[in-house]
Amino acid sequence: MNRRTFLRATAVAGGTTAFAGALWQQAFAGPAQPGPGPYGPLLAADGNGVQLPAGFTSRIVARSLQRVEGTRHTWHAAPDGGACYRDGDGWIYVSNSEVPLVGGASAVRFDATGKIISAYRILNGTTLNCAGGATPWNTWLSCEEHDYGLVYETDPYGQKSAKSRPAMGRFKHEAAASDPVRKVVYLTEDQGNGCFYRFRPTTWGDLSSGTLEVLIGTGVGAVSWARVPNPEIWLTPTRDQVAGAMRFDGGEGCHYAGGVCYFTTKGDNRVWAYDAVNERLDLAYDDDLVTGGAAPLRGVDNITSAASGDLYIAEDGDNMEINLITPDDVVTPFLRILGHDKSEITGPAFSPDGTRLYFSSQRGKSGFAAGTDGYTFEVTGPFRR
Template identity: 80%
Template structure:
């Protein structure tokens, strides 16, 4: 069985190429020498923790919008345990934030509806009876793809507005799903797999906007540089796991978050603390960040996990553990902490997502201060401030 990509492979490759990794797409406005490096971020240093235990830059403020196993304020809905992947959707003058529940058997998805002034107006369930719903991704047609993280896991398409029943999509494969990102230019959905020898996939639906039928493909290559795709023979019912069905499939050490913008799909791998950049037009794979390749300073970003982006081109990367930060990576290749959660040492940050107008960032501490694995102490936050747009 192939082994995960070796870091030394990349170091050797960049040495031959002169050490330069160029990135395409709207997010990366200029090439920079090698993966992103620590520096001073656009918002400055983090201040002392606020009343909610968040360290934020000057000009930003926070509030807690939900706590696991407690009613969402102003509603009769009890927020789920172990909040994980999330996304925001427009709702008239307001918006909706959806969040997965990464617990077995009852899992599912909950939603919070906000009015134009940011006040919570309702909260409700959009998916029930699934298991270990980890991350996922929003679609261009305003549905939420909720991914199950177990060996026979499915992708469920849910309605953030609570009007339509959720549907499973076995054609997208049965494996340990993590996150999804839609590419409307090529009409495909990228998928990560949370295995130490996992793969990176794309799903080609037979008709864009309908994920019930289509072809699952896996990425092939030998490291950074040109890559290609090949069809997975049996994505739905298998004796040989999906990741082992195609010889030469690239291996990634614990696939996590996935985010697409400007022709590039960014995805993270937690086992080696990397942020990958797949240039979809050129079919080329590069590294946007690798903590092993940080020079001259201690890496501020470790335990890479969920990822999202702002209209400015900044990537926001959440940490699983380490010092419980969301770090941003700017288009010019600077890595800097944006927020730190204090006193949640046994937790992880999950579900970062911006409101449609880009002025509010939502995320959760999955296990809260207690660190209880069942996630009954989870906390969901909102940060408001002068985000670059």
């Protein structure tokens, strides 16, 4: 039995357990399939090289190694994971820098009209800061993507010093997603045989101590968790410390919404859905299970969602799209960037009011590996809410 047949069979044989989250309710219909999107087809590229549906517009808010408009702050190279935070009547967009030694993270502050009013650093002296995630207490978890990488808790408002959180493990961190109901933080690992973790802090809201656990399972279906014995100082990598730990082919983006933690794996081009209520794993998308034409979503990477329940998944390469998966299991392109063929889309995040979507092209038009030609975009329009 090949993987396509096996996954289709397990999706059908999964039973009738009640799931939480808009997308999860359609899980047994099978992973998402191509179809028309809620916003219609993509139009011709605008002046920024971005193809969008009717009613949407784009602007460039920052360029790597150039000053952010109206400020004296130089935007970082290789912009990666990002998130938005309320700031009075305005908001802040935070972005990581995936470069060695001086990676860190920066922030752009907007007023109520969307005008940029300041930009500044919130983390310095770290390396290969890839993705991360926001916490319910309004901090940014910036994740280092190397074998001994740490999670750094930073202040998007630029008032407090960043703190390393070694209790969350030393491994090739990618993304983080907070679950305020179960009071845990989920973590992905960017290894070809990596794992999916959760961190249970001793005190919710304080990540300085707690227990790191790894997902135990054999595939789609019921799963469990086991404690990682030595998350901070190890001779055996965290992913190899627990027998039965489930392996994932290159963990990438991670996002929690409505009782479900969605995460992506680039090696097999999947979007996973972990039902935190029932401790069950399923697939929201798998390009091997697409039956209605060519798979529109490839190179899965960072992921976020809108209030409507739509998932937005950025592509690493392929044809440089952000695809969405609707609550009725339709996968479809939402936007495409032209002329950035050797880049990847990173850091999708919605403004607090849901009317603006931020993201970056990490290496821009030049495709330089150092990310010195990175672009950070904003898209405004009638997003479903």
